[in-house]
Amino acid sequence: MANGTNGPGDRVWTIPNLLSVLRLLGVPLFLWLVLGPKADWWALGVLAFAGLSDWLDGKIARAWNQTSRLGAVLDPMADRLYIFAALLGLAVRGDVPWWLMAVLVLRDLLMVGALPLLRHYGYGPLPVNFAGKAATLCLLYSFPLLFIAGYGGVPGDIARIVGWAFAIWGTAIYWWAGLLYAVQGLRLIRQARRADRAAEGTGPAGGAGAPGDPGAERAAPRPAAPSSGDSGPPRDDKKGATSPP
Helix, strand or coil: CCCCCCCCCCCCCHHHHHHHHHHHHHHHHHHHHCCCCCCCHHHHHHHHHHHHHHHHHHHHHHHHHEEEHHHHHHHHHHHHHHHHHHHHHHHHHCCCHHHHHHHHHHHHHHHHHHHHHHHHHHCCCCCCHHHHHHHHHHHHHHHHHHHCCCCHHHHHHHHHHHHHHHHHHHHHHHHHHHHHHHHHEEEEHHHHHHHHHHHHCCCCCCCCCCCHHHHHHHCCCCCCCCCCCCCCCCCCCCCCCCCCC
């Protein structure tokens, strides 16, 4: 049932979450189609469904106020898994070099490794920024084209050129978005440390701190600030997603 607020809630059984789960279930199907029977056109159909459902669940979540914390996790997770599955399939088949997959996976590993540090200072995953969304779109556009490139001919040559352009730009922006997240995370950590020092210096002994004390604000959950150098998406965008892509 809707909680009547605009922010993500604790709801599980929503249409956007159902679409996200269906999109996640399509990941192993996509990988099997690519590596098993090599039914590329069916695999591209799965990717098309993933893209359509990704757009649709965001629209439904905003229009029907069905944002949820679960959706904020499932949505970027599905994007990452499709990127990983497409890269793995292309690399195993020899259509892209392994270093491309290593570069993209390394960025995600660094982002995941930073989460415990942010949680230690009272923050959750950082909000999605525009650079991260643009990078994800570039990469997801590149993979269907790189699959088509394997068929040769003029269409294959065009697909190869455009696909690699999307892949190179997407990889560069992907790392740029990671740098923005790192800068934002360091600023939040510095703010948390300053708040802790202020609380130790001004708060009553054994108490929770006086009203207006930075220590009192430190105890409350903090919303993540927009990325440095990036205005970020609207707060109601993408089902309230908060994990960087």
